[in-house]
Amino acid sequence: MSAMDELKNQPLVEVRNLKKYFPIKKGLISRVVGHVRAVDDVSFAIRKGETFGLVGESGCGKSTLGRTILRLHHPTGGDVIFDGRSMNAMKSRDLRALRQEMQIIFQDPFGSLNPRFLIKDIIGEPLRVHTKASSKEIEERVAHLMSLVGLDPARRNQYPHEFSGGQRQRIGIARAIALNPKFIVADEAVSALDVSVQSQVINLLIKLQKELGLTFLFIAHGLNVVRHISDRIGVMYLGKMAEIGPSEELFRHPLHPYTAALLSSIPLPNPEIKRERIVLQGDVPSPANPPSGCRFHPRCPFAQERCKSEVPALTEVMPNRQVACHFPLVDKAMGIGGK
Amino acid sequence: MAERVLEVSKLTAGFPTDHGFLKAADNVSLKIDRGETLCLVGESGSGKSVTSLAIMRLLEYEGGFILDGQIKLHDEDLTLKTQEEMIHIRGKKIAMIFQDPMSALNPVFTIGDQIAESLRLHQGMSPKEAEKEAIELLRRVGIPAPEIRIRQYPHELSGGMCQRVVIAIALACKPDLLIADEPTTALDVTVQAQILDLLRKLQDEMGLSILLITHDLGVAAEMADRIAVMYAGTIVEEGYVKDIFANPCHPYTQGLLQSIPGFEGERGSELYTIKGSIPPLTQLPSGCRFHPRCPHATPKCMQEQPGHYAVPGKDHYAACWLHDPAGAANEETGVSRE
Numbered sequence: 310m311s312a313m314d315e316l317k318n319q320p321l322v323e324v325r326n327l328k329k330y331f332p333i334k335k336g337l338i339s340r341v342v343g344h345v346r347a348v349d350d351v352s353f354a355i356r357k358g359e360t361f362g363l364v365g366e367s368g369c370g371k372s373t374l375g376r377t378i379l380r381l382h383h384p385t386g387g388d389v390i391f392d393g394r395s396m397n398a399m400k401s402r403d404l405r406a407l408r409q410e411m412q413i414i415f416q417d418p419f420g421s422l423n424p425r426f427l428i429k430d431i432i433g434e435p436l437r438v439h440t441k442a443s444s445k446e447i448e449e450r451v452a453h454l455m456s457l458v459g460l461d462p463a464r465r466n467q468y469p470h471e472f473s474g475g476q477r478q479r480i481g482i483a484r485a486i487a488l489n490p491k492f493i494v495a496d497e498a499v500s501a502l503d504v505s506v507q508s509q510v511i512n513l514l515i516k517l518q519k520e521l522g523l524t525f526l527f528i529a530h531g532l533n534v535v536r537h538i539s540d541r542i543g544v545m546y547l548g549k550m551a552e553i554g555p556s557e558e559l560f561r562h563p564l565h566p567y568t569a570a571l572l573s574s575i576p577l578p579n580p581e582i583k584r585e586r587i588v589l590q591g592d593v594p595s596p597a598n599p600p601s602g603c604r605f606h607p608r609c610p611f612a613q614e615r616c617k618s619e620v621p622a623l624t625e626v627m628p629n630r631q632v633a634c635h636f637p638l639v640d641k642a643m644g645i646g647g648k
Numbered sequence: 649m650a651e652r653v654l655e656v657s658k659l660t661a662g663f664p665t666d667h668g669f670l671k672a673a674d675n676v677s678l679k680i681d682r683g684e685t686l687c688l689v690g691e692s693g694s695g696k697s698v699t700s701l702a703i704m705r706l707l708e709y710e711g712g713f714i715l716d717g718q719i720k721l722h723d724e725d726l727t728l729k730t731q732e733e734m735i736h737i738r739g740k741k742i743a744m745i746f747q748d749p750m751s752a753l754n755p756v757f758t759i760g761d762q763i764a765e766s767l768r769l770h771q772g773m774s775p776k777e778a779e780k781e782a783i784e785l786l787r788r789v790g791i792p793a794p795e796i797r798i799r800q801y802p803h804e805l806s807g808g809m810c811q812r813v814v815i816a817i818a819l820a821c822k823p824d825l826l827i828a829d830e831p832t833t834a835l836d837v838t839v840q841a842q843i844l845d846l847l848r849k850l851q852d853e854m855g856l857s858i859l860l861i862t863h864d865l866g867v868a869a870e871m872a873d874r875i876a877v878m879y880a881g882t883i884v885e886e887g888y889v890k891d892i893f894a895n896p897c898h899p900y901t902q903g904l905l906q907s908i909p910g911f912e913g914e915r916g917s918e919l920y921t922i923k924g925s926i927p928p929l930t931q932l933p934s935g936c937r938f939h940p941r942c943p944h945a946t947p948k949c950m951q952e953q954p955g956h957y958a959v960p961g962k963d964h965y966a967a968c969w970l971h972d973p974a975g976a977a978n979e980e981t982g983v984s985r986e
Contacts, residue, residue: 366836473925503691503863503926508907508919515916530836537909538916556915574841576866578908580889588845589838592806 320354320390321492321524322378327351327387329370329377333597345597347373349548350387352623355492360518360525362539362556364532364571366593370548371528375494378526379411380404392491409439412485416497418477422469428455428480429465435487454483458513475506479513486517494526499534511538532575536560544568547604548596550623554630564632564639567605603635611636650681652722653824653857654703659717661702662881662929669715670929672698674881676717678859680825683851685858687868687889689904690878693926696861699878700827703859704744705734721825740770743818747830749810753802759786760798763817770821785816790846808839812846819850829861844871865908869893874963877901880927880937886956887964897959897966899942936969944970 328351330344347370355361363371376382378389380396388397391407399407412435415421422431432454433447442450452462458479469477478498485493495514499507515538517523529535535542535556542559544552544567552565563569570587577584589608594600600607606616615635623633656679662672673695680686688696701707702714705726719726721741729737738744746752754762763785764778773781779798786794789812802810811831818826828847832840844867851858862868868875869889876886877898885898896902906920924941927933933940939949948969957971958964 366838475925504865504904504907505691505922506925508909509921511909512918512921515918532837533909536915537919570838574837576840576844576864576870578865578869578893578905580869580872580893586841586845588841592808592839593836 319357321357321392322355322526323390324351324353324355324374324378325388325390327374327377327389328385329373329382330385343597345595346548346599347596348377348384349599351545351548351550352387353543353550353553355524355526356540357491358518358522358524359540360527360538362535362542363526363528363545364530364535364542365545366530366571368547368593368596369545370596371545372496374545375413375496375526375528379408379413379494381413409435409488410490411492411494412488412490413494413496414478414481414485414498416500418474418481418501419469421481422477424469427466427468428460428472431469431480432465432483432487435484439488450487451483454487457486457517458483459509473506475502475509478502478510482510482513482517486521486523489521490523492524492526494528496528497530498527500529500531507534514538532572544571547593547599549604549633550631551605551634552630552632553623554632558630562638564626564630564637565605565634566609566611566636566638569638570610603633605634650684652679653682653684654678654680654859655718655720656699656703657718657720659699659702659719660715661698661707661712661717662715663710663712665930667930671715672712672881672929673702676878676881676883678876678883678886680857680859682824682857683855684873685851685860685871687872687875688859688861688878689863689865689868689875691863691904691926693880693929694878695881696878697829700744700829700859700861704738704742704827705729705731706738706744736770739766739823740821741823742825742827743821743823744827744829745811745814745818745831747833749807749814749834750802752814753810755802758799758801759805759813763798763813763820766817766820781820782816785820786813788850789813789816789819790842791816807835808842811835811839811843815843815846815850819854819856822854823856825857825859827859827861830863831860832867833863840867847871865905877904880932881929882937882967883956884938884968885964885966887959887961891961891964895959895961895964897964897971898938898968899944899970900938901966903941936967 327348329348330346332341333343333345335342351374365371377384388395429451432451436442436447436450451465455462455465460479499510502510518525527535527538539556542556543550546567552568563572570589573584573587591608602618603616603621606612621633621635623631625631626637626639657677659676660671660674662670676699690696701710703719707713714727760779760782763782767773767778767781782798783794786797791797791809791812832843860871872889875889875892876883879900885901896905903922909919922941935951936949936954939945954967954969956965956967957973959966959971
């Protein structure tokens with residue numbers, strides 16, 4: 310087990326100061342008048358074999374971060390080190406080869422499958438693009454993949470519309486694991502599914518991770534789902550990482566005031582528990598014109614003068630726990646805080 | 649005895665198709681008292697929205713109609729009204745808010761115009777009075793600087809703000825009943841918390857009855873007095889929120905509650921799943937509609953549809969043969985219908 314643990318602590322993906330700005334264009338000649346800072350100087354690492362959960366509200370940049378890591382967006386700045394290799398230093402041919410090792414599962418099981426393709430062609434496409442397998446080999450592999458994700462291989466000659474939402478998501482998963490990737494970004498992979506179907510897909514993802522030794526970046530806004538599946542969680546707010554920590558501890562003792570507010574606003578499926586809720590005022594500001602200093606300060610119940618001017622850096626305040634806040638809720642987490 | 653605001657009995661509604669009449673809501677009975685919140689919980693395709701559209705008599709505009717049953721608002725049967733008469737009931741006595749606030753608002757009219765519309769139609773206010781009232785309403789739903797906001801268009805407001813405007817429009821004429829169809833599903837959790845708080849506050853102030861439609865059991869636990877669980881067009885269980893969560897009696901409710909990943913419990917463990925998926929309305933199973941997915945299904949479940957049987961708890965019913973008092977395995981629970 311210790312060898313396994315050691316393996317687990319090696320980073321597979323290291324994100325270094327990653328930035329992605331989208332230009333805002335105006336007028337006839339498309340003058341650039343500003344930038345939406347979707348991902349602004351984010352650094353973290355995902356260890357081999359772990360599931361890293363990424364949470365945050367809509368517009369916080371979590372999907373952009375996932376896609377920029379995969380180079381589906383070209384980063385404005387920063388670098389991603391994948392398995393010890395810098396992606397900035399790679400030529401486009403190497404990058405294409407690298408794509409076999411990282412895949413993505415999309416949110417919308419309806420929009421992400423080509424309606425004119427047969428299921429076997431959808432799942433087999435990455436094999437045709439990246440390998441020199443014969444059509445017979447591809448056929449066999451597709452059948453194997455389908456049974457692996459719990460679909461009947463006899464249905465491989467059907468079209469996507471003949472499948473339900475949960476089954477389509479399984480098709481998307483089969484396509485993602487077709488090339489035996491090391492790393493999979495699951496971008497809101499279960500968010501569009503109903504509760505009873507969602508739990509089936511979550512179980513499937515956990516099973517595949519154990520069997521195939523996958524590393525996941527699990528992006529979602531459903532916090533209870535993220536807690537269930539993730540080893541560590543990163544909380545994003547307005548393009549910045551606010552907090553990173555092990556799931557259990559982060560949920561029990563959030564360090565960043567935003568994490569605390571986010572966790573307290575989830576309605577619990579238990580009418581007996583009455584929690585003290587931190588209701589945040591106002592809305593998430595626009596990432597085109599983020600507030601100065603700490604980006605959370607206009608909505609933060611603990612904001613002070615310093616928060617308005619100084620951007621807090623993501624620092625390790627307790628073992629394994631990083632937070633970007635001048636006044637993190639450390640006392641509570643250590644159990645010293647008074648009531 | 650509390651004042652009964654809405655009583656739906658044996659409502660069957662749906663859509664005519666080539667394959668015959670599709671009963672999207674089949675034999676649905678609901679009741680809501682004054683100041684009470686009833687949550688209609690179910691997954692997609694369970695008939696929650698069709699039920700609410702039928703109550704509003706908006707189903708006709710979607711190509712469907714009410715086949716059978718009564719919808720009584722106080723003493724009036726809404727199924728007997730003409731659409732002309734409904735115009736004076738919708739917005740005035742019953743109001744509705746929808747899932748997507750952006751598409752519920754008209755993009756070419758200002759916020760102020762849209763709130764004033766129902767005030768002028770139902771209460772005959774002058775434009776001046778209506779504007780004043782609109783500002784007051786916006787203030788009540790927690791929109792800062794309402795004097796400026798009424799001149800703005802929906803695209804200038806965020807999703808949460810738009811939902812507040814929709815709530816202001818819905819409450820403009822002080823309705824008795826508010827139907828909220830997934831009002832927070834399109835919103836982020838922190839904004840959802842604000843909107844739910846607002847609905848609760850307004851309910852206390854106005855003695856409003858709310859029919860809240862949601863798929864989120866967390867929202868239901870927080871908001872509901874009573875819960876009705878729908879599956880494939882029928883209500884499978886109904887009861888007070890405490891009973892439903894502490895002692896769910898229908899296997900579907902039990903499965904639904906167990907499949908939510910919780911905040912307690914072991915991480916990464918296998919979640920409970922209900923096998924299979926929701927049947928399409930064109931291929932409803934015979935007998936109890938849940939039987940192909942039910943772990944307790946018996947031959948009887950495949951043949952006969954169960955009635956609503958009383959189960960432990962106040963006014964708590966489940967539509968499952970397991971709770972049939974006539975069944976040999978189950979004792980009479982002693983709770984009878986009113």
